[in-house]
Every structure is written in structure tokens, then in C-alpha cells.
Amino acid sequence: MDRLQAMSMLIKVVEAGSFSAASKILNVPLPTLSRKISELENQLGVRLLHRTTRKLSLTDSGYDYIEACKRILEQVEEAESKAKGEYLEPRGDLVITAPVMFGRLYVLPIIIEFLSLYSNINVQLLLSDKNINLFEDDVDMAIRIGRLPDSTMIATQVGNMRIVTCASQPFLSDHPKIESPYDLTQLSCISLDTAMTTPYWSYHLPDSGLTAHIDILPRLTVDDSDSAVKAAINGVGITQQLHYQVKDAIDKGDLQIILNKFEPNKIPVHLLHKTRKYLPQKMKSFLEFTSPKLKSRIYDLSL
Known part of the structure; x- marks a missing residue:
């Protein structure tokens, strides 16, 4: 045996x-x-x-x-x-996973730059909005957005992400002024239906310090952020997204952030890898290269 x-x-x-x-x-x-x-x-x-x-x-x-x-x-x-020789020099294969849009916008450019510097390392990037199991799928490292459950894995925090609510200017002009999260119950909303989302939207109430869970009635439900953002740009309704998912549309003026003072607490972003006494050089090199660059990009989102 x-x-x-x-x-x-x-x-x-x-x-x-x-x-x-x-x-x-x-x-x-x-x-x-x-x-x-x-x-x-x-x-x-x-x-x-x-x-x-x-x-x-x-x-x-x-x-x-x-x-x-x-x-x-x-x-x-x-x-x-x-x-x-993986402990002596950076070499071998790396399997990295990240959320689809965040991976495409922020992780892939870093990996391309990393590969130009480390000719003996090959990277497989798995983009998925589901939390891929690092052990079951033989993944070396994951970029995770959100609070982490207790585990034996090692997490390096690289920043915090805003959760914002936004809509197009034409939509906002056609409806009464939105002054409170509770106003959303009377308006068309665009919701996400994924393994990582909840059926309600959360908001911080500054006067009481409490958190309000708003049960919205979605006009449109989709299973990816790209579709939700496009629908919001086209005036279908209001959507709540992670800041990076709507930053481009906001910068272009296609969407406008609302209810700023009610935003829930930011959620952390981590680089996650399996527990190990010693890291292979390929993982150590990737971690040291990627961490400061992700921190810089996430910080830029808050400006």
C-alpha cells in the first residue's frame, strides 16, 4: 500500500x-x-x-x-x-485566484509585470467570484475581498474597499431626492445574486451608530457586477457595488455615488496562502512583489 x-x-x-x-x-x-x-x-x-x-x-x-x-x-x-530548486531561486508554477473583475483590472497587470521580471516562473490565473478552495484545487495564493473566516491559512492585508451605492444622473433626476437608505425601498434597484451577496443592502446610520439592513425590491437581478453596472448606467435603477467595480463609470460621469454618509464599513482585501513553515521562493517573490502594488492601487481608489 x-x-x-x-x-x-x-x-x-x-x-x-x-x-x-x-x-x-x-x-x-x-x-x-x-x-x-x-x-x-x-x-x-x-x-x-x-x-x-x-x-x-x-x-x-x-x-x-x-x-x-x-x-x-x-x-x-x-x-x-x-x-x-524552488527554495533556492524563484522558479516553477504558481496558481493564483482572484475575483473576476478585480483580477482583470488590478491583478492581471501586476502579474504581467511580475512575469517580465521572473523568467523561470509560470502563472495560472483563475478568475472566479466564488471562493476557490486552495487545498482542493491546488491553488497557491488567493486575493480575497471581504472578511475572512477563521482558518489555518496566512493572510496579508493589502487594503480596505468601500461599498458604494450609485445611479445614473438621468435616473436621479427623474426621481425624488434620495436622503436616506430607507428611500430605496420605493425605488427601482439592481441586485446581485451570487454566493457572496446577501438579499439586503447594509448601511451605517451615523446618528445612532447602528447598521440598517434594507430589504430592496429589485427591478433587475443579475449574477455579475459588470451587468449590474451597465444596467445602472442605462437608467434601470440603483445598485450597490464595491467601489472598484464602478470607479470607471463614476470617473466618466456615467454613475454618481449617493448616500455617502451612510456607507457601511469598508471591507478588507487580503492575499491568502496556505500555512507553511517555509515559502518557496516563487511564492515569496510573488507576495513581496504584489503586496505593495495592490496596496497602492487600492489606496488610489479611496482618493
């Missing part, structure tokens, strides 16, 4: 929460996966997993063993990277 393979399979089963989910992720037949874990348990002489029809969980022995597995596999990966 390939002990390292079995360890990797065990970790994936626990991370995925079930054998069937892990089977799909690993592209390994379910009976094969189950047999490998059983063989590992037999070889160790202990049960690692509690298996029921509804739930899968680690035994006490399983908790200790899986932590040891993670350390061992990390050491093996580091040893292989060292053998390839």
Missing part, C-alpha cells in the same frame, strides 16, 4: 466531509477510496473514522493521526520543492 497516498486520501475525506464528495474531488472510485482507508486502519490497528449513514467524524486516534499526516505530507512537499 502506498502509505503517503492513503494519508492524502484520508485528509481529503475529512476535508470534504464524506467519502462520496472526496471520491469526486480525487476522481477515485468510491469503493477504491473506502478500501484504501480501511487498509490504512488495518495496518495501524486502530479505527480512524466513525462512519454512519448521516455523518462522518474522526476518532480520538484519527484526530492525532491526521495532524501527523498533514505535517508529514507538508515536509515531503517541501523536500520535493527543495530538490527541484
Whole structure:
């Protein structure tokens, strides 16, 4: 039995929460996966997993063993990277993920500049508005906008992003003056329907210090910011977006920010990577190159 393979399979089963989910992720037949874990348990002489029809969980022995597995596999990966020279000089492949529009506008130009300086590094940029799992998809680093859940990953904050509400001037001219977030309940709105959005818009109430959640009635619902911005420019209604998503339209005069004094708290932007005692030079170089440039670009948004 390939002990390292079995360890990797065990970790994936626990991370995925079930054998069937892990089977799909690993592209390994379910009976094969189950047999490998059983063989590992037999070889160790202990049960690692509690298996029921509804739930899968680690035994006490399983908790200790899986932590040891993670350390061992990390050491093996580091040893292989060292053998390839990735710890001695910046070289190898990097997989980076970022939100679609932010990645296209801000991350891609930095990567192009980075590649011109590091000829031995290749980059794969995955643009997605879903939070790609760094472990399951073998991603080295992610740019995340929003508050991060507790995790073992390392986060480097590179700035904070405004959340703004805006509409076209013709739309605003055709409707009563908007003085409060509660006025939005009577107006046409354009909402986003993604895994990262909520059904309401949040606003800070400066007089009370409280946060108001406004249940809007959208005239139009879309699943990407580009479409929402275009619809707002064409007078369909009001939209709430991250500042970078509408900055170009605002600079051109196509959209106007409203309800400035009610803006919710800014949300953080991070560079995120998996926990590691030592970073390969390719990741260290990318992190050191990208962090100050993203900080500068995000700071410029607030001016």
C-alpha cells in the first residue's frame, strides 16, 4: 500500500466531509477510496473514522493521526520543492485566484509585470467570484475581498474597499431626492445574486451608530457586477457595488455615488496562502512583489 497516498486520501475525506464528495474531488472510485482507508486502519490497528449513514467524524486516534499526516505530507512537499530548486531561486508554477473583475483590472497587470521580471516562473490565473478552495484545487495564493473566516491559512492585508451605492444622473433626476437608505425601498434597484451577496443592502446610520439592513425590491437581478453596472448606467435603477467595480463609470460621469454618509464599513482585501513553515521562493517573490502594488492601487481608489 502506498502509505503517503492513503494519508492524502484520508485528509481529503475529512476535508470534504464524506467519502462520496472526496471520491469526486480525487476522481477515485468510491469503493477504491473506502478500501484504501480501511487498509490504512488495518495496518495501524486502530479505527480512524466513525462512519454512519448521516455523518462522518474522526476518532480520538484519527484526530492525532491526521495532524501527523498533514505535517508529514507538508515536509515531503517541501523536500520535493527543495530538490527541484524552488527554495533556492524563484522558479516553477504558481496558481493564483482572484475575483473576476478585480483580477482583470488590478491583478492581471501586476502579474504581467511580475512575469517580465521572473523568467523561470509560470502563472495560472483563475478568475472566479466564488471562493476557490486552495487545498482542493491546488491553488497557491488567493486575493480575497471581504472578511475572512477563521482558518489555518496566512493572510496579508493589502487594503480596505468601500461599498458604494450609485445611479445614473438621468435616473436621479427623474426621481425624488434620495436622503436616506430607507428611500430605496420605493425605488427601482439592481441586485446581485451570487454566493457572496446577501438579499439586503447594509448601511451605517451615523446618528445612532447602528447598521440598517434594507430589504430592496429589485427591478433587475443579475449574477455579475459588470451587468449590474451597465444596467445602472442605462437608467434601470440603483445598485450597490464595491467601489472598484464602478470607479470607471463614476470617473466618466456615467454613475454618481449617493448616500455617502451612510456607507457601511469598508471591507478588507487580503492575499491568502496556505500555512507553511517555509515559502518557496516563487511564492515569496510573488507576495513581496504584489503586496505593495495592490496596496497602492487600492489606496488610489479611496482618493
